[in-house]
Amino acid sequence: MPTEFKLPDVGEGVAEGEIVAWLVSEGDTVEEDQPVAEVETDKAVVEVPSPYDGTVKELHYEEGDVVPVGDVIVTFNVEGEDDLDAAPERDETSAADADADTETADAASAASSGSGRTFAPPSVRRLARERDVDLSTVSGSGPSGRITEGDVRAAAESGEESAEASAPKSAVTKVSEEDEKSAASAATNEKAASAEPVEAAGREKTLAAPATRRVAEELGVSLDDVPASEEREDGAFVSEAAVREYAEAQQAAQAADTAEVRSGDADGESGEREERVPYRGVRRTIGKQMAESKYTAPHVTHHDTAVVDALADVREELKPVAEERGFRLTYMPFIVKAVVAGLKQHPYLNSQLDEENEEIVLKNYYNIGIAVATDAGLMVPVIKNVDEKSIPDIAAEMRDLIEKARDRSISREEMQGGTFTLTNFGAIGGEYATPIINYPETAILGLGALEERPVAEDGDVVAKETLPLSLSIDHRVIDGAVAAEFANTVQEYLENPSMLLLE
C-alpha cells in the first residue's frame, strides 16, 4: 500500500523548508533512515531520512520548491504491503489527477474542510464561474474563512496579473532560443568559453624556488593558489611551469568571461537580461532579520581606529607556539577577549531591550557571535561564555563553529543565545562599514582590514598596523558617549594586549 511521507518538523519553529536536492528518485528502493532529501530551512540544510523500508512511488515536489511542514513530499510503497499501483506502466492520468488533488488540497482555504467543501454564497460561486476562478484555490476573508465576492475579484485580478507577468518572460526565452546569431558568436569564442578557470588551491604556505616566486609576481598570481607540482615534507612545492600554466588558465578564463560579456552587450539578446534568484531559506531569513533590526533599533555607528602594532607583535610571537599546539592563531580570539573586557566595563553594550516590559536586560554572561560569510549567506555562530575561556579555547571553538557554518552542519543552538556580535568584514577588505545589529542585541562591532596605515605620531607620519573599528549601537539603549567609551576600552586592550592577561 502506498504510504504518504510528510515533511517532518525539521527544527523548532520551522514552518517550511526548501527541497534543495532529492537524494532518491522515483522507483528507488530505500531503507529506513536513509536520507531521501536535503531540505533547507531558514537555519540550515538538513537531511530528511526515510521512515520506511520500501520503494519511492512518487516525489511530490521539484527541487527548489518550498514545502510547508506537514505536506506530503514522498509516497512510498512500503514493503510487505500489497500495491496494485506498482505495475510498471504508470497510469499517467491518475497520477496527474492525484497531483491536481494534492494541489487543490494544499491551496484549499480556511473556508473548505472536510470533503474539500468550499464555503461561499451562490452569488459568489457564480461570480467565480464568470471570472474563471477556481474557488478551491481562493482563501476566504469572511467569517470562518467564508469566501466573499471581494476574495473572488482579488483572485481573478491576481490571476490576470500573473498571466501578464509570465508573458514577457516567455517572449524573452523565445527570442534567445531563436537567435542564431548568439549561437554563432558563442562559437567564435568557443576556445575561450571552454576555458574553465583552474580552481585556486588557497594554501597558506607554498615552497618554491626564488625564480619561480619572481615569475609568479610578474604574472600576478599568488603562489598559494597554484596547484602543487609535488608534495614535499615541508609543504606543497610549486614549479615555474606550474605557475605559468596556472596563470594562462586564469587569463583564458578571464578572456572567456570578457567575451561572454561583450557578446551579450553586442547582441543584447544572447542571454536573458535578468535572472531571478529565489529569495528563500537563509537569504530570506537574513533579510527579515536585517529589516527587523534596522527598522526597530535606531542605529548609530561609531568609527574609530586602533593602532595594534603591539598586538601584531604578540601574535607573531605566539603563532609558532600555537602551531606547535596544533592551532592557528588569528587576531580574532584577542579581539573577542578585548571586546568582552569592554563589555564588562560597559554593560549596556551587552544588553537587550525588553520592549514589552519596558526594561533593559543587562546580561552578565558573554556570548559572542561571529558573523561568518558562507556560500548561502551570513550566519552567526555564537561562542558561549567567552569570559570563562582562554584564547586557545576560543580559537579552537571559533574554528569549529566557522567550519560548521560553512558546511551548513551547524545546529540552531549553536547560533542562538548571543549577547554581542563581531563582524569581520576586513577579512575581505575595506576599512569602515555600518554593521546592522544582530537584533535583539544592542550593539555590534565591525572590524576593518588589519593593515599598515599611515599614523601621525609626534608630528611625523609613520606606518603602523591599524585596525579600523565600526561600532553600531541601538540608540534607544546606548548613547553615543557610552559607545565611544566602550570603543576606547576595546582599543585600550587591543593596543596594550598584555592587559588581556588580566582578563
Next chain:
Amino acid sequence: MVVGDVSTGTELAIIGAGPGGYVAAIRAGQLGLDVTLIEKDAWGGTCLNYGCIPSKALITATDVGYEADTAEEMGIHADVKVDVDQMTTWKDGVVDQLTSGVEKLCKANGVNLVEGVAEFESENKLRVAHGGDGQGSETIEFENAIIATGSRPIEVPGFEYDGEHVLSSRDVLDLDRVPESMVVVGGGYIGMELSTVLAKMGCDVTVVEMLDDILAGYEEDVTSVVRQNAEDLGIDFRFGEAASDWEKRDGDIVVTTENEDGEEFQYATEKAFVAVGRQPVLDTLNLDAIGLEPNEDGHLETDKQAQTDVAGVYAIGDVATGPMLAHKASKEGQVAAEAIAGEPAALDYQAVPAAVFTDPEIGTVGMTEQEAEDAGFSPAVGNFPMRASGRSLTTGNDDGFVRIVADEDSGFILGAQIVGPEASELVAELGLAIEMGATLEDVAATIHTHPTLSEAVMEAAEHALGHAIHTLNR
C-alpha cells in the same frame, strides 16, 4: 422519414414537461432560445398531475377534517363529514389551475408545445409520435436536447397495476371513495404520505415493509416520531415482509407476504397499494440512436452543467443521477437551459433539501451528523425539541425536533433534520444557511419572529453553541 412526417427545426428540444422540463423551457425561452417542449401526457408531469400537488392537496384536506375531528382538547366538537367527490373536484381544480398555468407560461415565453412521445432518431433528430391512430408523427431537428422524461412507479412482480385491486400512487390520488381497508406495500415516503391520508379518512391501513423500519435513509430518531404517530392513527406495520402474491376473495383480495425465513402471512383487504419506488423513464427514448446508455442504476450520468456524455444532450430530474425530487429537477432544468444559452451556470449547490409530508412532516437538508463525520468534519450538533416551542404547543402538535449539524471548527452549517409541524417549510432557512456558508452564530444571532415554529431553528443553533435559552444545554 415516414411519409406524412412534418420536419421542423429547433435550437432546444425538451422531452418531458414536468417540473424539470417546463422550467428548463421557460428559462431557455427567457434567454432567447427557440424551444420545443414535448409532452406525451399532461403539462406539469407527474409532480403537478399525479404526485406532489394532488397528494399535498389531499393531505391538507384530510388534515383539516382530521384536526377538526380530533380537536376536543381545544374545545372543538365537530361532526366531520367528508365529501370525497367534492374533495376530488377541489384537488383536480388545483391541479388544473397549475397545469394550465404552466402551459400559459410556456407560451408566454415563446416555447413551442408539442404533444406526443419522442424518441431519438439520430444525434440531432427526434421523432415525435402523436397519440392516437392517424395523428401522424413529426421529426424535430435539434441543436440541443434535454431529456426530462421523469420516472414511473416500479411494479412488484405479480402485482401489476390494474387500477382496481392493485393501485399505483396515481390511482390512489384518483380514488372516488375511501376504501374500507388497504394493504400498502412499501414504507417509503410515498407509501407513508398516502397511508397517513388514508388512515385519517378512516381507511384501515396495513403497511408491509421488507426492511425493519419505514422511510429508509432517514435516521432512526426521525422515523420513530413518524412511525409512532402513524401507529396512533391506527396504521399497522408489518416489517421484514415482502409482498409475494395476491388473489381475489369475496369481492376483496388477500395479499400474501413472505418473511426472510419463507414464512407466509396473509392479509385480507379491499385494495393493495404498491409504493416500492420509482424508476427513470428512458426505455421509450431509443437512446441507442445517440449512443447513450444509462448507468447501472438506470440513470444518466451528467456533468456540472447537466450535460450527458453526448455533447448537446442534457439530462435533468429523475432520469439524471441524484435524488428524485421535483425541486432538484427544476434547478437542473434552469442550469441546463442557461448552459445551453452560453451562461456560466453550474450545478454547484451544496445541498438538496427534501420533505416528507407525513404527520408530522420531515424536512431535511445537507448532512447528518454521521455524514459530516464521514466527510471529515468534526460535527457540532444542536437540538431543539418541538415540545419546548411555544408555537408548536399552540398548534396542538408538539412531536419532533429541529437538529442542526455544523462544523465545530468553523461553525459552518452542514445540515439539518427537522421533524414536526411545518418541517417542510422550516428546512428552507437552513438550506439557505448552507448555501450562504452561514455559521451557527449567523443563525443564532438572527432574530426570529415570536411566536413561530422558526424560533426552534434559532434555538437549535444556540444549543449547538452551548447557550440555548429554552432547552437544557447538554
